[in-house]
Amino acid sequence: MAAKMLLLALLAMASSLAMASDPSPLQDFCVADKDSKVLVNGFVCKDPKVITQMAAKMLLLALLAMASSLAMASDPSPLQDFCVADKDSKVRVNGFVCKDPKVVKAEDFFFRGLDKAGDTVNKVGSNVTAVNVNQLVGLNTLGISMVRIDYAPRGLNAPHTHPRATEILTVIEGQLLVGFVTSNSDDGNRLFTKMLKKGDVFVFPEGLIHFQFNPGHTKTVAIGALSSQNPGTITIANAVFGSKPPISDDVLAKAFQMATEMFLLVLLAMASSLAMASDPSQLQDFCVADMESKVRVNGFVCKDPMAVKADDFSLSGFDMPGDTGNKFGFNVTPANVIQIPGLNTLGISMVRIDYIPKGLNPPHTHPRATEILTVIEGQLLVGFVTSNTDNRLFTKMLKKGDVFVFPQGLIHFQFNPGYTNTFAIGALSSQNPGTITIADAVFGSNPPISDEILAKAFQVDKKLIDWLQAQFSKKN
Numbered sequence: 061m062a063a064k065m066l067l068l069a070l071l072a073m074a075s076s077l078a079m080a081s082d083p084s085p086l087q088d089f090c091v092a093d094k095d096s097k098v099l100v101n102g103f104v105c106k107d108p109k110v111i112t113q114m115a116a117k118m119l120l121l122a123l124l125a126m127a128s129s130l131a132m133a134s135d136p137s138p139l140q141d142f143c144v145a146d147k148d149s150k151v152r153v154n155g156f157v158c159k160d161p162k163v164v165k166a167e168d169f170f171f172r173g174l175d176k177a178g179d180t181v182n183k184v185g186s187n188v189t190a191v192n193v194n195q196l197v198g199l200n201t202l203g204i205s206m207v208r209i210d211y212a213p214r215g216l217n218a219p220h221t222h223p224r225a226t227e228i229l230t231v232i233e234g235q236l237l238v239g240f241v242t243s244n245s246d247d248g249n250r251l252f253t254k255m256l257k258k259g260d261v262f263v264f265p266e267g268l269i270h271f272q273f274n275p276g277h278t279k280t281v282a283i284g285a286l287s288s289q290n291p292g293t294i295t296i297a298n299a300v301f302g303s304k305p306p307i308s309d310d311v312l313a314k315a316f317q318m319a320t321e322m323f324l325l326v327l328l329a330m331a332s333s334l335a336m337a338s339d340p341s342q343l344q345d346f347c348v349a350d351m352e353s354k355v356r357v358n359g360f361v362c363k364d365p366m367a368v369k370a371d372d373f374s375l376s377g378f379d380m381p382g383d384t385g386n387k388f389g390f391n392v393t394p395a396n397v398i399q400i401p402g403l404n405t406l407g408i409s410m411v412r413i414d415y416i417p418k419g420l421n422p423p424h425t426h427p428r429a430t431e432i433l434t435v436i437e438g439q440l441l442v443g444f445v446t447s448n449t450d451n452r453l454f455t456k457m458l459k460k461g462d463v464f465v466f467p468q469g470l471i472h473f474q475f476n477p478g479y480t481n482t483f484a485i486g487a488l489s490s491q492n493p494g495t496i497t498i499a500d501a502v503f504g505s506n507p508p509i510s511d512e513i514l515a516k517a518f519q520v521d522k523k524l525i526d527w528l529q530a531q532f533s534k535k536n
């Protein structure tokens with residue numbers, strides 16, 4: 061092996077061995093490049109630009125292999141053989157406290173009835189039967205759960221995210237059109253879709269918006285597995301338009317760029333309807349991202365430490381307001397691993413956000429991070445919506461000096477209701493948190509999600525969906 065190649069391989073290993081068990085994702089996905097000569101823990105990533113739907117099959121192969129390890133990003137790693145959830149305990153921890161092992165029985169690891177179809181006679185024509193820690197107490201701390209999904213002909217599992225899990229799904233019977241949308245990027249929000257038949261397997265990466273639709277004339281049954289004992293589900297339409305209490309119509313009308321009358325129509329329609337914790341821990345003082353390297357790993361390979369300079373850890377200009385001359389009247393200035401290569405493997409990043417009066421940071425999620433934010437100047441109405449089925453809206457009016465937290469993967473927004481500019485600083489628990497702006501990802505993906513699917517998901521006319529897609533199309 062040429063010395064240069066060996067060096068590349070060693071650098072790649074240094075940054076990838078940091079993941080003792082399964083690595084936490086540092087980007088939307090990292091499709092295994094089986095042709096690469098570089099040896100790392102897992103596989104190096106393919107260039108995302110050349111990922112085709114064929115390659116999605118490679119992705120699922122890689123993830124199937126990874127799925128055999130139970131220590132997952134967002135769930136605690138087990139510190140003993142098992143820790144069966146004690147539902148009667150009043151003590152609250154992350155997950156559940158353990159039952160006395162002496163009274164644990166085989167039944168604690170057992171669930172019966174996944175052979176039974178859920179009732180699909182509802183507005184969307186699908187039904188998810190979940191087997192997570194709430195139904196199967198033995199799953200506590202084990203980082204995995206399962207679902208059976210039934211779809212009537214033309215049945216839809218509407219666009220949703222799992223804030224704490226990747227999902228892998230196989231079709232047992234029938235057929236399924238599946239898809240997921242990547243987080244915001246210069247290339248827009250890319251839609252990956254695939255028509256699945258019996259025996260096919262597909263992967264939906266952690267935190268990304270995805271859906272399944274049965275386009276056939278027969279019913280479909282699928283089995284999915286999720287990399288969390290309690291993955292959570294956020295159905296976009298419900299969380300955005302059906303939260304309790306509702307998100308202000310000022311915020312939503314602006315986010316979806318609709319005239320108020322048009323917006324009320326959607327709201328009325330909806331009223332009768334349903335809506336990653338740690339980056340890898342480092343094995344050295346730092347692993348400054350080498351942006352020149354052609355080797356793709358989870359995150360970036362490390363620069364030669366001797367070539368690292370203080371500038372690799374710094375960025376200037378955070379005192380300058382971003383350009384708020386856009387339809388929402390806000391601007392996010394990021395300081396993540398792209399701007400500060402020294403953040404690689406360190407699990408944190410920062411943003412400066414500017415808002416003009418009535419400026420809105422529209423409803424979005426960060427698939428890989430919790431966000432903590434403080435108002436430096438001005439005022440801010442902030443909120444987040446919990447996952448299904450409650451979809452509770454937590455809002456708070458913040459003034460200068462106030463701090464607020466948006467938990468990982470949940471839909472949230474910030475709105476400046478005042479007459480003066482607002483400026484906030486946020487920190488996120490990932491070197492590359494990713495952002496999924498709901499309206500862009502759902503109505504502006506490339507290629508677009510079928511209007512039949514969206515009309516069903518939002519329980520509105522296809523014409524309205526076509527209009528919304530025209531508003532959010534990247535071609536505009």
Ligand SMILES: *[C@@H]1O[C@H](CO)[C@@H](O)[C@H](O)[C@H]1NC(C)=O
Pocket residue numbers: 177178179180181182186187188
């Ligand atoms: C799903 O099916 C179960 C079992 O048939 C039923 O109790 C439940 O109400 C159904 N859920 C929906 C949303 O239709």
